[in-house]
Amino acid sequence: MTTRLRVLDDGAWISVDDHREIRVSELWRLDAPGFCSCDLADLVVENFQEVGVDGSRVEARVYGQCIACGGAGITDWLPVGRVRGGEFVELDRSCVRRTRRE
Amino acid sequence: MSRNTMPTDVENWKSEVYGNEIREHLFEFAERGFDSIPDDERDAWFERFKWWGLYHQRNGQEGYFMMRIGTPNGVLKPGQLRVVGEIADEYARGPGTNPIFGDAYADFTTRQSIQLHWIELSDVPAIFEKLEENGLSTQQACGDSWRNIVGNPVAGKDGQEVIDAWPVIRDLNETFKGDDDHANLPRKWKVSVTGSADGSGQGDINDLAFEPAYKDVGGDDGEGGGDGAEGGERIVGFNVRVGGGLARNEPRFARDIDVWVPPERVSDVAGGLSALFRDHGDREDRYNARIKFLVDEWGPEEVRETLQTEYVDFDLETAGRDVREEYTYNAGEGERNDLIGIHDQKDGRNFVGLNVLVGRMGAADVLDLADFAEEYGSGEVRLSQRQNVIVTDVPDGELDDFLAEDLLEHYSPEPSPFMRGSVACTGTEFCSLSIVETKNRQVRFARWLKENAELPDGVEEFHVHLSGCTASCAQPQIADVSLRGMKTRKDGEPVEALDVGLGGGLGEEPGFARWVTQRVPADEVPGAIANLLESFADRREEDESFRAFVARHDDEELDALVDPEETDYEDPMMHNTKRTWYPYAENDGLEDAPPVPADD
Numbered sequence: 141m142t143t144r145l146r147v148l149d150d151g152a153w154i155s156v157d158d159h160r161e162i163r164v165s166e167l168w169r170l171d172a173p174g175f176c177s178c179d180l181a182d183l184v185v186e187n188f189q190e191v192g193v194d195g196s197r198v199e200a201r202v203y204g205q206c207i208a209c210g211g212a213g214i215t216d217w218l219p220v221g222r223v224r225g226g227e228f229v230e231l232d233r234s235c236v237r238r239t240r241r242e
Numbered sequence: 243m244s245r246n247t248m249p250t251d252v253e254n255w256k257s258e259v260y261g262n263e264i265r266e267h268l269f270e271f272a273e274r275g276f277d278s279i280p281d282d283e284r285d286a287w288f289e290r291f292k293w294w295g296l297y298h299q300r301n302g303q304e305g306y307f308m309m310r311i312g313t314p315n316g317v318l319k320p321g322q323l324r325v326v327g328e329i330a331d332e333y334a335r336g337p338g339t340n341p342i343f344g345d346a347y348a349d350f351t352t353r354q355s356i357q358l359h360w361i362e363l364s365d366v367p368a369i370f371e372k373l374e375e376n377g378l379s380t381q382q383a384c385g386d387s388w389r390n391i392v393g394n395p396v397a398g399k400d401g402q403e404v405i406d407a408w409p410v411i412r413d414l415n416e417t418f419k420g421d422d423d424h425a426n427l428p429r430k431w432k433v434s435v436t437g438s439a440d441g442s443g444q445g446d447i448n449d450l451a452f453e454p455a456y457k458d459v460g461g462d463d464g465e466g467g468g469d470g471a472e473g474g475e476r477i478v479g480f481n482v483r484v485g486g487g488l489a490r491n492e493p494r495f496a497r498d499i500d501v502w503v504p505p506e507r508v509s510d511v512a513g514g515l516s517a518l519f520r521d522h523g524d525r526e527d528r529y530n531a532r533i534k535f536l537v538d539e540w541g542p543e544e545v546r547e548t549l550q551t552e553y554v555d556f557d558l559e560t561a562g563r564d565v566r567e568e569y570t571y572n573a574g575e576g577e578r579n580d581l582i583g584i585h586d587q588k589d590g591r592n593f594v595g596l597n598v599l600v601g602r603m604g605a606a607d608v609l610d611l612a613d614f615a616e617e618y619g620s621g622e623v624r625l626s627q628r629q630n631v632i633v634t635d636v637p638d639g640e641l642d643d644f645l646a647e648d649l650l651e652h653y654s655p656e657p658s659p660f661m662r663g664s665v666a667c668t669g670t671e672f673c674s675l676s677i678v679e680t681k682n683r684q685v686r687f688a689r690w691l692k693e694n695a696e697l698p699d700g701v702e703e704f705h706v707h708l709s710g711c712t713a714s715c716a717q718p719q720i721a722d723v724s725l726r727g728m729k730t731r732k733d734g735e736p737v738e739a740l741d742v743g744l745g746g747g748l749g750e751e752p753g754f755a756r757w758v759t760q761r762v763p764a765d766e767v768p769g770a771i772a773n774l775l776e777s778f779a780d781r782r783e784e785d786e787s788f789r790a791f792v793a794r795h796d797d798e799e800l801d802a803l804v805d806p807e808e809t810d811y812e813d814p815m816m817h818n819t820k821r822t823w824y825p826y827a828e829n830d831g832l833e834d835a836p837p838v839p840a841d842d
C-alpha cells in the first residue's frame with residue numbers, strides 16, 4: 141500500500157492517509173549544524189514546506205526559528221515518523237532529530 | 243524516494259472538481275453525514291469546501307467547521323445582521339465554551355466578513371438556505387478565487403467621499419462571484435475598491451486595489467492629472483495598484499501600475515487582471531502563487547503591458563491624480579485612524595462606529611444590535627477592516643437615545659484607546675496554523691493596558707494588532723505595536739511568546755512595522771508595552787506621533803525601550819495551547835477531544 145503524504149492548509153500540518161498527524165507550533169530539538177549557530181537547535185515549527193518518504197521513514201522540510209539564537213529558515217529533510225505495517229507512528233516529540241546525510 | 247508536495251495535490255483536486263459544482267457534493271455529504279466523506283478523499287474535500295466558505299477547524303475539533311460569510315464592502319442590509327445573529331445562536335455552538343465570549347458568537351474580520359465556528363456539516367444546507375433567502379452568501383469566502391471585496395464600509399454615505407464605490411463593488415461582486423472563468427485561480431484574490439479619501443479600503447495590502455483619482459480628459463492636456471481641466475472634463479475614477487499582501491514574512495504593498503479607470507470600466511480591468519493572474523500565477527508552488535510574487539518578478543510595467551496587450555480591448559489611461567495625501571485610516575497620524583464614533587453622512591444623518599473588542603460579539607448582543615439598528619437607524623449595519631461595526635442612517639434626533647442604550651457600554655463609540663486599537667486574529671482556539679492563543683489574550687492585554695498604561699497628552703489612538711502566526715490575518719505589520727505568535731523558554735519550560743514590531747501604518751506613505759524585539763514571553767508583553775509608552779512620553783519631541791517617534795530611532799534603541807517585564811497581568815494560556823483540543827476547556831488535552839458530532 142502506498143502512503144498518501146501531504147502538506148496542507150498552507151503548511152499548517154502534515155496529512156498521512158487523509159489524517160492530520162503532525163502540526164505546527166511544536167518545539168523540536170535539532171542536531172543540524174548548518175541550520176543555526178547552536179549545537180542543538182530549539183526549533184519552533186512554524187510551517188511545513190514539503191513531506192516525503194524514504195523507505196519507511198517519513199520526512200519533512202520545515203520553516204522555523206531557533207528560539208535559542210533566533211536563527212530562522214528552512215531545514216533540510218528531518219524525520220517526523222515511520223510507517224509500519226501501513227500505520228503511521230509519529231516520532232517522539234522530545235527526540236533529537238538529525239538531517240539525513242546522503 | 244518519492245516526494246509528494248502540496249501544490250500538485252491541491253491543483254489536481256481543483257482540476258477535478260472546483261467552484262460552483264462543489265455545492266452539490268457538499269450537500270450530499272451533509273445529507274448522508276460526515277462519515278460519508280470517503281476516508282481517502284477527506285483532504286481533497288476539505289480543501290474544496292473552502293470555496294463555499296467552510297474551513298475545517300484544527301485538530302482536536304474534527305468534524306467542526308469555521309463558516310465565513312462574505313459581506314461585500316462589509317454592508318449588511320436591513321435585517322441581515324439579525325439573520326447572522328439567529329444563525330450564530332442556533333448553529334455556532336460546540337463542545338467548547340469560551341470563558342470570555344460564552345457559547346455562540348460571531349467574529350467580524352479584518353476583511354469585512356463574518357466568521358462563525360463549531361458549524362456541523364449536517365447543518366450546512368439549512369444555514370445556506372437561510373443565508374441565501376436573505377441575500378447573504380458564503381460563496382468564495384475562502385479558497386482560490388475572488389474573496390470578499392473590501393472598501394470603505396460607509397461608501398455612499400460618507401461625508402468625505404470622492405466617489406461612491408458601492409455600485410462598483412456590487413457590480414464586481416455580481417460579476418465575479420460564481421463566474422466559472424475566474425473560479426479557479428492559483429491562489430486567493432483579494433480586491434479592494436475605495437471611493438473615500440481616507441484610505442479606509444486599505445488597498446495597499448490587497449492583491450488588487452482601486453483607489454480614488456481624478457483624471458482630466460478631452461482638454462489640451464490629455465494626460466490629465468493636473469488640478470484644472472482646461473477645455474476638458476475632470477472625471478473621478480480609480481487608480482490601480484497590484485500585488486499587496488502581508489503573509490509569510492513577505493509583506494508587500496500593492497504596486498502602482500500607472501493605470502486610471504473610469505467607474506464603468508473597473509470590471510473590465512479587474513477581470514483582465516484576475517485572468518492575467520489565473521494564466522500566469524505560479525500553480526506549481528503555493529508559497530509563490532500570490533500575485534505579489536508575480537509583480538516582484540515582472541515589475542509593474544510588464545504587468546501593465548500584458549494587461550493592455552492581452553487582457554483588455556481598449557486603451558488604458560495613465561494614472562490620474564490621487565488623494566493619497568489625505569489618507570488617515572490606520573495611518574498612525576492625524577484624525578480618523580478608524581471609523582469609531584459619530585460621523586456625518588452626506589444626507590445629514592449620522593453613522594455611529596462602535597468598538598467591538600477583537601471583533602467578537604455574542605449572538606445575543608448581535609440580535610440586540612440588530613434591533614437598535616432598526617429602531618434608531620435604517621436597520622443597516624456595516625463592518626470595518628478594524629473588526630468594528632457601524633450603525634448607519636441615525637438621524638440627529640435619535641442619537642441621544644441610541645447612545646444611552648446599555649449595549650453601547652460594551653460596544654462603545656468612545657472607547658479607551660487600548661480597547662479601540664486592538665485587533666486580533668483567530669489563533670489557537672480554532673486555527674491550524676496558529677502558534678499561540680490570540681483573541682482572549684488580546685482582550686486581557688487591552689483591559690490591563692486600559693488600567694495600567696498611559697498615552698502621552700494629545701495621543702488619542704494607539705493600535706496593537708496580534709496575529710497568531712506569520713499569515714498575518716490581524717494585519718500586524720500595519721499597527722503601532724505588532725505582535726506575532728512565537729515560542730520561547732521561561733525557566734526552561736516552553737511558553738507562548740510574541741515577537742514585537744513597532745511603527746507600522748498605512749497612509750500616504752505606508753510602512754511595515756520593524757520587528758525589533760523577539761520572543762517576549764506573553765505574560766511580559768503588557769509590561770513591555772507600558773514601559774515603551776513611558777519612554778515614548780519621556781523622549782517624545784513636541785507633539786510627535788508614535789510612528790514618527792519609532793521612525794527616528796534605530797532597531798537597537800527601540801529594542802531597549804521595549805523592556806519586557808512581569809507585572810500583575812496574569813496569562814492563563816502560557817502552556818502549548820495547540821496541544822489542547824480547546825485551550826480553555828477544563829480537560830483540555832487532545833486525548834479528551836470530543837468525537838465527530840453525530841448527525842442529527
Ligand code: HEM
Nearest residue numbers: 150308351352353487488489667668672673674713714715
Ligand atoms: C480558521 C481560521 C483561519 C485560517 C485557517 C486562516 C488561514 C489563513 C492563511 C493560511 C493565510 C495565509 C495565506 C497566504 O499565504 O496568503 C491567511 C491570511 C489572512 N487571513 Fe486568514 N485564516 C483564518 C482566520 C482568519 C480570520 C479570523 C481573518 C480575519 C480576521 C482572516 C483574514 C486573513 C487576512 C487579512 C490574511 C492576510 C493575508 C494577506 O494579506 O496576505 N483569516 N489566513
Ligand code: SF4
Nearest residue numbers: 667673676710711715
Ligand atoms: S494569523 Fe495565523 S493564527 Fe491567526 S488566524 Fe491567521 S492563520 Fe490563524
Ligand SMILES: [Zn+2]
Nearest residue numbers: 176178206209
Ligand atoms: Zn540556534
